[in-house]
Amino acid sequence: MAVALDLDVALFEGLCRLGDSTLVLGHRVSEWCGHAPVLEEDIALANVALDLIGQTQLWLGLAAEVEGRGRDADRLAFRRDVWDFRNLLLVERPNGDFGHTLMRQFLFDAWHQPMLKALEDSHDPRIAAIAAKAGKEVAYHLERSADLVIRLGDGTAESHGRMQTALDRLWPYTGEMMMSDDTDRALAEAGIIPAPDSIRPQWDAVVAEVLAEATLKAPDQAYMHKGGKQGTHSEHLGHMLATMQWLQRAYPDSTW
Amino acid sequence: MSSEWPLWEIFIRGQHGLNHRHVGSLHAPDAEMAVKHARDVYTRRNEGVSIWVVPSNAITASSPSDKGPLFEPSNAKVYRHPTFFDIPEDVGKM
Amino acid sequence: MYAQMVKSEASNDDPALLAAFQARIDAGEKIEPKEWMPEGYRKTLIRQIGQHAHSEIVGQLPEGNWITRAPTLERKAILLAKVQDEAGHGLYLYCAAETLGVSRDELTEALLSGKMKYSSIFNYPTLTWADMGAVGWLVDGAAIMNQVPLQRTSFGPYARAMVRICKEESFHQRQGYDIMMKLAQGTPEQKAMAQDALNRFWYPSLMMFGPSDKDSVHSAQSMAWKIKMNTNDELRQKFVDQTVPQAEYLGLTVPDPAVKWNEEKGGYDFSEPDWAEFFEVIKGNGPCNAERIEARQKAWDDGAWFRDGLMAHAAKQRTAKVAAE
Numbered sequence: 001m002a003v004a005l006d007l008d009v010a011l012f013e014g015l016c017r018l019g020d021s022t023l024v025l026g027h028r029v030s031e032w033c034g035h036a037p038v039l040e041e042d043i044a045l046a047n048v049a050l051d052l053i054g055q056t057q058l059w060l061g062l063a064a065e066v067e068g069r070g071r072d073a074d075r076l077a078f079r080r081d082v083w084d085f086r087n088l089l090l091v092e093r094p095n096g097d098f099g100h101t102l103m104r105q106f107l108f109d110a111w112h113q114p115m116l117k118a119l120e121d122s123h124d125p126r127i128a129a130i131a132a133k134a135g136k137e138v139a140y141h142l143e144r145s146a147d148l149v150i151r152l153g154d155g156t157a158e159s160h161g162r163m164q165t166a167l168d169r170l171w172p173y174t175g176e177m178m179m180s181d182d183t184d185r186a187l188a189e190a191g192i193i194p195a196p197d198s199i200r201p202q203w204d205a206v207v208a209e210v211l212a213e214a215t216l217k218a219p220d221q222a223y224m225h226k227g228g229k230q231g232t233h234s235e236h237l238g239h240m241l242a243t244m245q246w247l248q249r250a251y252p253d254s255t256w
Numbered sequence: 257m258s259s260e261w262p263l264w265e266i267f268i269r270g271q272h273g274l275n276h277r278h279v280g281s282l283h284a285p286d287a288e289m290a291v292k293h294a295r296d297v298y299t300r301r302n303e304g305v306s307i308w309v310v311p312s313n314a315i316t317a318s319s320p321s322d323k324g325p326l327f328e329p330s331n332a333k334v335y336r337h338p339t340f341f342d343i344p345e346d347v348g349k350m
Numbered sequence: 351m352y353a354q355m356v357k358s359e360a361s362n363d364d365p366a367l368l369a370a371f372q373a374r375i376d377a378g379e380k381i382e383p384k385e386w387m388p389e390g391y392r393k394t395l396i397r398q399i400g401q402h403a404h405s406e407i408v409g410q411l412p413e414g415n416w417i418t419r420a421p422t423l424e425r426k427a428i429l430l431a432k433v434q435d436e437a438g439h440g441l442y443l444y445c446a447a448e449t450l451g452v453s454r455d456e457l458t459e460a461l462l463s464g465k466m467k468y469s470s471i472f473n474y475p476t477l478t479w480a481d482m483g484a485v486g487w488l489v490d491g492a493a494i495m496n497q498v499p500l501q502r503t504s505f506g507p508y509a510r511a512m513v514r515i516c517k518e519e520s521f522h523q524r525q526g527y528d529i530m531m532k533l534a535q536g537t538p539e540q541k542a543m544a545q546d547a548l549n550r551f552w553y554p555s556l557m558m559f560g561p562s563d564k565d566s567v568h569s570a571q572s573m574a575w576k577i578k579m580n581t582n583d584e585l586r587q588k589f590v591d592q593t594v595p596q597a598e599y600l601g602l603t604v605p606d607p608a609v610k611w612n613e614e615k616g617g618y619d620f621s622e623p624d625w626a627e628f629f630e631v632i633k634g635n636g637p638c639n640a641e642r643i644e645a646r647q648k649a650w651d652d653g654a655w656f657r658d659g660l661m662a663h664a665a666k667q668r669t670a671k672v673a674a675e
Contacts, residue, residue: 077423158659251540256421286668
C-alpha cells in the first residue's frame with residue numbers, strides 16, 4: 001500500500017523533527033552545567049536539560065521503531081550527519097549570555113507546550129502517550145522561562161537591554177516553528193501530528209502577553225529563517241555534532 | 257548594586273500526607289522564585305507534593321539557654337503516655 | 351578529602367565554658383547554630399564546610415567537561431544528573447556554613463581570591479571518557495569514605511547536610527564503576543582507556559585524604575570536636591583495601607607495584623603518593639588550577655547582571671504591592 005508507506009516515511013520525519021529539537025536544545029542547555037550565574041539556577045537548568053534528553057529518547061526511540069531498519073535512539077542521535085538532522089534552527093542557536101539562553105527557551109517552550117497538548121489527541125496512541133508525559137514537564141519549563149523573561153525584562157536597565165537584544169536576535173528563528181510543509185500536512189491530515197501553523201494563535205497569545213509584562217518589544221521584522229526541519233542548518237550544528245558524536249564516531253564498534 | 261538574594265527555609269510535605277518537614281534552605285529573590293527553586297533543588301527525587309517557603313529571618317526560635325526550663329518539665333508528666341497505665345490483658349486491646 | 355588540611359583555630363574562651371562544651375560533644379549532643387560555641391570551633395567549621403562546598407562546585411567542572419561528549423543519551427542524562435547533584439551538595443553545604451554567620455557570597459569571594467581552598471583532586475584534567483568512570487569510582491569512592499562518618503559530626507546543620515548528601519551520593523560511585531565495567535569488558539582500545547584513567551587517577555585519589563596527620567595538633571583538636579571523625583591514614587587504608595579488589599575484578603592493574611596484601615595488618619601495603627606534587631597542587635600549580643578558578647570567576651562575573659536583575663524586579667514588585675495596599 002503506497003499510501004501507508006508514505007505515511008510511515010512522513011511519520012519518521014515528523015518524529016525526528018520532535019526528537020532532534022529536544023536533543024539539540026537539551027544539549028545546548030546542558031552546556032551550562034557548572035557555569036550558571038547562581039547555584040539554584042544551575043540546578044534548575046539541569047532539570048530542563050534532563051527532561052529534554054528524556055523526551056529525546058522517547059521520540060527518537062519511536063522514530064527508530066517506525067523506521068524499522070534496526071536503528072535505535074542512540075544510533076539516530078550519534079551517527080547521523082547534519083543533513084539528516086530535522087531540528088528547528090532556533091534550538092541550535094549558541095547559548096550566548098544567560099538571557100539569550102532563557103529567551104531561546106521561552107520562545108521554544110511557548111511553542112512546545114501547546115504542540116504537546118495537541119499531540120495528546122494524536123490518533124497514534126504511542127505519540128499521545130509520549131506527549132502526555134512530556135507535557136507535564138514542558139508546562140513547568142514554560143512557567144519558568146516565561147517568569148524569568150518577565151523578571152529580567154522588567155529588572156534593571158542592563159537586564160532589560162540584554163533581554164531585548166536576545167529577543168531581536170532570536171526573533172527571525174521563531175517563524176520556522178509555525179511553518180508547514182508537505183510532510184507536516186500529510187501528518188496533520190492523518191490526525192497524527194497537528195500542523196505547525198495551527199499552533200500559531202496560542203504561541204502569539206502567550207508571547208504577546210509575556211513580552212508585554214516584561215516590557216519587551218517584538219521586532220517588526222517579518223523575514224524568517226527556515227530550513228532546519230528539512231535538514232539545512234546553520235554552521236553551528238556541525239560543531240555541536242562534532243562534540244556530541246565524537247566518541248561514537250571515533251570508536252564506532254564499541255558499546256558504552 | 258550586587259546584594260545577595262535572601263535566604264529561605266524550605267518545608268516539604270512528602271507523598272504520605274505527613275506534616276511539612278524542614279528540608280533545608282536556599283537563596284531566591286522573592287517567595288515565588290523560592291518555591292520554584294525549592295521544586296528544582298529539593299524534589300529532584302520525587303520527594304514532595306507540597307512546598308512551603310519562609311524567609312529565614314522571619315523565623316523566631318526558642319533560645320538554646322532555655323532548653324532546661326522549656327523542655328524538662330514535660331519529663332515529669334509520665335501519665336501523658338499510654339504505657340503509664342496497666343490495663344489487664346483480659347480487657348483486650350485498648 | 352573534599353576538605354584537606356583544615357587548620358583548626360585556637361580558642362581563647364573561658365576554660366569552664368570550653369569544658370562544658372567539650373562535655374556536650376563527648377556526650378554525643380549536637381551543637382546547633384545559636385548555641386554557645388568556642389570561636390575556634392566556629393571558625394574551623396566555616397573553613398571546613400566552606401572548603402567542602404567549594405570542592406563540590408569546582409568538582410562540577412572536570413565531569414561537566416564530558417557532559418556534551420557522553421557517548422549515549424542515557425550516559426549523558428546520568429552524568430548530567432550526577433553533576434547537578436554536586437551543585438545541590440554545594441548548595442546544602444553553603445547553607446550549613448551560613449548558619450555560622452558567613453554568607454554564600456563571602457565564601458564565593460574567598461574561593462575566587464584564593465583565600466579558601468578546594469580539594470586537590472579537581473585540579474587534575476579529565477582527558478577521556480574513562481575518566482568519568484575513574485572519577486565516579488575512585489574520587490566519589492574516596493569522598494564517601496569521609497562523608498559517611500561525617501553524618502555523625504557534632505555540628506547539627508553539617509551533620510544533616512551530610513545525611514542528605516550521602517543519601518544522594520549512593521548512586522555516584524556505582525555509576526562510575528558501571529562505566530569502568532563497560533570499558534573493561536569492551537574493545538582493547540576501551541580497556542586501554544580504562545587502564546589509562548586508573549593510572550592517572552590512582553595517586554591523586556590517595557592524595558585526597560591529605561598527608562599523614564597522626565602527629566598533627568590540628569587534627570587532634572578537630573577530632574576532639576568531632577568535626578573530623580577519622581585520621582587521614584585510617585581512611586586512606588580503608589580506601590585502598592576497598593579499591594584494590596574492585597580493580598582486580600575489572601581486570602585492571604593498580605599502578606603501584608608495591609600493592610600487596612599484608613596478612614599481619616589485615617590490609618594492603620601500598621606506596622605513598624608524591625607529597626611534593628600534592629603541595630604544589632595545593633599551592634596552585636596543579637595542571638588545571640588556573641582554568642578551574644577562571645571558570646568559576648567567569649560564571650560569577652557573567653552572572654552578576656542576572657542576579658541583580660532579579661533582585662531589582664523583586665524590589666519593584668514589593669514596592670508596587672505596598673503602594674496598592
